[in-house]
Amino acid sequence: MAKTSARMPRLEDVAERAGVSHQTVSRVINNHPNVSKATRERVEAAIAELGYRRNTAARSLVTRKSQTIGVLGSELSQYGPANTLLGVEHAARDAGYFVSIAALRAVSREAIFDAIRHFLDQSVDGIVVIVPHSETLLALEELKPGVPVVAVGSLGSESVSGAMVDQKRGAELAVGHLIEQGHRRIGHIAGPQDWIDAVARAEGWSAALRAAGLDDNLVVEGDWSAGSGYEIGRKLAAERTATALFVGNDQMSLGLLRAFSEAGVRVPEDVSVVGFDDQPESGYFTPPLTTVRQDFEELGRRCMDLMLSAIEKGDTVSTTVVEPELVVRGSTSAPA
Amino acid sequence: MAKTSARMPRLEDVAERAGVSHQTVSRVINNHPNVSKATRERVEAAIAELGYRRNTAARSLVTRKSQTIGVLGSELSQYGPANTLLGVEHAARDAGYFVSIAALRAVSREAIFDAIRHFLDQSVDGIVVIVPHSETLLALEELKPGVPVVAVGSLGSESVSGAMVDQKRGAELAVGHLIEQGHRRIGHIAGPQDWIDAVARAEGWSAALRAAGLDDNLVVEGDWSAGSGYEIGRKLAAERTATALFVGNDQMSLGLLRAFSEAGVRVPEDVSVVGFDDQPESGYFTPPLTTVRQDFEELGRRCMDLMLSAIEKGDTVSTTVVEPELVVRGSTSAPA
DNA sequence: GAAACTATTGTGAGCGCTAACAACTTAGTC
DNA sequence: GACTAAGTTGTTAGCGCTCACAATAGTTTC
Numbered sequence: 001m002a003k004t005s006a007r008m009p010r011l012e013d014v015a016e017r018a019g020v021s022h023q024t025v026s027r028v029i030n031n032h033p034n035v036s037k038a039t040r041e042r043v044e045a046a047i048a049e050l051g052y053r054r055n056t057a058a059r060s061l062v063t064r065k066s067q068t069i070g071v072l073g074s075e076l077s078q079y080g081p082a083n084t085l086l087g088v089e090h091a092a093r094d095a096g097y098f099v100s101i102a103a104l105r106a107v108s109r110e111a112i113f114d115a116i117r118h119f120l121d122q123s124v125d126g127i128v129v130i131v132p133h134s135e136t137l138l139a140l141e142e143l144k145p146g147v148p149v150v151a152v153g154s155l156g157s158e159s160v161s162g163a164m165v166d167q168k169r170g171a172e173l174a175v176g177h178l179i180e181q182g183h184r185r186i187g188h189i190a191g192p193q194d195w196i197d198a199v200a201r202a203e204g205w206s207a208a209l210r211a212a213g214l215d216d217n218l219v220v221e222g223d224w225s226a227g228s229g230y231e232i233g234r235k236l237a238a239e240r241t242a243t244a245l246f247v248g249n250d251q252m253s254l255g256l257l258r259a260f261s262e263a264g265v266r267v268p269e270d271v272s273v274v275g276f277d278d279q280p281e282s283g284y285f286t287p288p289l290t291t292v293r294q295d296f297e298e299l300g301r302r303c304m305d306l307m308l309s310a311i312e313k314g315d316t317v318s319t320t321v322v323e324p325e326l327v328v329r330g331s332t333s334a335p336a
Numbered sequence: 337m338a339k340t341s342a343r344m345p346r347l348e349d350v351a352e353r354a355g356v357s358h359q360t361v362s363r364v365i366n367n368h369p370n371v372s373k374a375t376r377e378r379v380e381a382a383i384a385e386l387g388y389r390r391n392t393a394a395r396s397l398v399t400r401k402s403q404t405i406g407v408l409g410s411e412l413s414q415y416g417p418a419n420t421l422l423g424v425e426h427a428a429r430d431a432g433y434f435v436s437i438a439a440l441r442a443v444s445r446e447a448i449f450d451a452i453r454h455f456l457d458q459s460v461d462g463i464v465v466i467v468p469h470s471e472t473l474l475a476l477e478e479l480k481p482g483v484p485v486v487a488v489g490s491l492g493s494e495s496v497s498g499a500m501v502d503q504k505r506g507a508e509l510a511v512g513h514l515i516e517q518g519h520r521r522i523g524h525i526a527g528p529q530d531w532i533d534a535v536a537r538a539e540g541w542s543a544a545l546r547a548a549g550l551d552d553n554l555v556v557e558g559d560w561s562a563g564s565g566y567e568i569g570r571k572l573a574a575e576r577t578a579t580a581l582f583v584g585n586d587q588m589s590l591g592l593l594r595a596f597s598e599a600g601v602r603v604p605e606d607v608s609v610v611g612f613d614d615q616p617e618s619g620y621f622t623p624p625l626t627t628v629r630q631d632f633e634e635l636g637r638r639c640m641d642l643m644l645s646a647i648e649k650g651d652t653v654s655t656t657v658v659e660p661e662l663v664v665r666g667s668t669s670a671p672a
Numbered sequence: 673g674a675a676a677c678t679a680t681t682g683t684g685a686g687c688g689c690t691a692a693c694a695a696c697t698t699a700g701t702c
Numbered sequence: 703g704a705c706t707a708a709g710t711t712g713t714t715a716g717c718g719c720t721c722a723c724a725a726t727a728g729t730t731t732c
Contacts, residue, residue: 021682057396058718082413089439103425224622258620282593284562357712394688398717
């Protein structure tokens, strides 16, 4: 594949072949308007014949742009973040951008600063942040990298654009469904409260209950993992305070289901369970999980829309919200 | 964060401040041996004072290296590939490399070529490929990008290095465990046979059975998804030909478990089940899944080791193999 | 038909860095 | 003490591209 013996052709070589100046070739490449049709065609032919490809380093050196988007993420192997990343990557590559990633091992101010510096060294044109901790937003606010920043999973801030799935709405859908089924004591297994999404879901749960005149005092906090769902499930199986549970994500739901199964608590006959995310496996839990679907790919795409209009049109900070969707399966029914 | 009003400092600025030539500063940055200790310290002080950072584009323009590793992947949101990616990213960043990604929407020669071109445009120093289809290796073999290539999940080929978890060995561990428990009719639910791993696992299964003098005629092919595991499970529940099943991955196992549960087939009492991967959730299936653990992070790290020695020491094509590990949980027992 | 535009093309400089070489210092050798 | 070797520093020339500007050709206007 090219790059073999002979030097890669450069602008000058194309120019010579087409009988024009290097600057004219540059104009053709960059779609400048003032190039005659005949010349453009001649240049394009020369480009094709020589297999010319623009040298990004040289371009980057002079323009101080790199056609690269940096994606900063943590928990990148989890279903949600991984799919958001994919959405961003696809949208970015379609728009002709490279995608550089930095995965945070631990979320700390220092680690975030490091990663941002890493990106700035690379002269990225923009940074997408998939770090769902509230702390992150503060760090970004303080840092002001000098390039557009889009935070996925938050509404952003004064200096940072945001793209998010409406978590609160999702929680309301879930709780609304349980209320409709006739449940009155609806508990919540929350995610870690330093996660923006976890807080929003808890708020949505609470808001929906209060709007219906119900109590919102049954909350336990997990850590997103199936293991924590299992531990909590064992306790709840013993107590039996609620007839329905809204769980912060599908993985905790899995652990919960397992604990209930061990303890002889039947789902949905004894307790209804609703999850959040709709991972591909959730339809095959025992029983299949009623849950709230988030379209992460769409989220990633929206995120790049924001980014591109910030980079290319110089748009300022803005926000986009993706609607979640309730998926009803076998883990919910009317209370006994 | 820097990059504000005033121009970023460059080599020349540091040189002036330290009272040396720009070339001496360059030597300090690149750790050339022949710089006196006093000068080096003076230069380092100047670098710190000015907050100097090397311009990668300029460096890249002259060296034709970019300190960037391209990672080409498909199915990047799946547990295995996602974690391999993380392993590669960590190892790469630790070694001072940037990581650029390209996610394939569909695996085709043309898409692979496109992605490789995309990376070459960026002058990547090496390409890591996480595309577990046999076809991919052929495309790479044909392409010869001109930079080192490491294929994850294969033994590589003449021109491509390989880093893999020993799939065949993993299958043998799984099947060995079932045989030890006393099973004699052990079926296999294979992954799609255009995946290298799927083939290797099937071979391991087959080899272990034949070594024990048992039949290897009970195979069905799924597509890795929980859905396909479910469909297959429904059929197998009706037929009841095997007393134990070695399933190609954990997701299909989940679907299988679900189908068995619906059909009243008890696991492990009626049928034992072993999965592959050991995803974080697998210990919370009903019942908890016996499975084969793959250390994807380690795999990613090994992969970067190969890459770095190819780039820096000019090592030729080689191979590394990571050992899998059997994790015994509740889904296996002696046959009735 | 000269002035005043507009569309098209070319020229020169320089982005910030490294590689190759030149030059100077200091020490080591006989 | 002249001659070499080794260590240290400086000088020059690009890498391939875009930007600002200059130059030319073609078109309109009164």
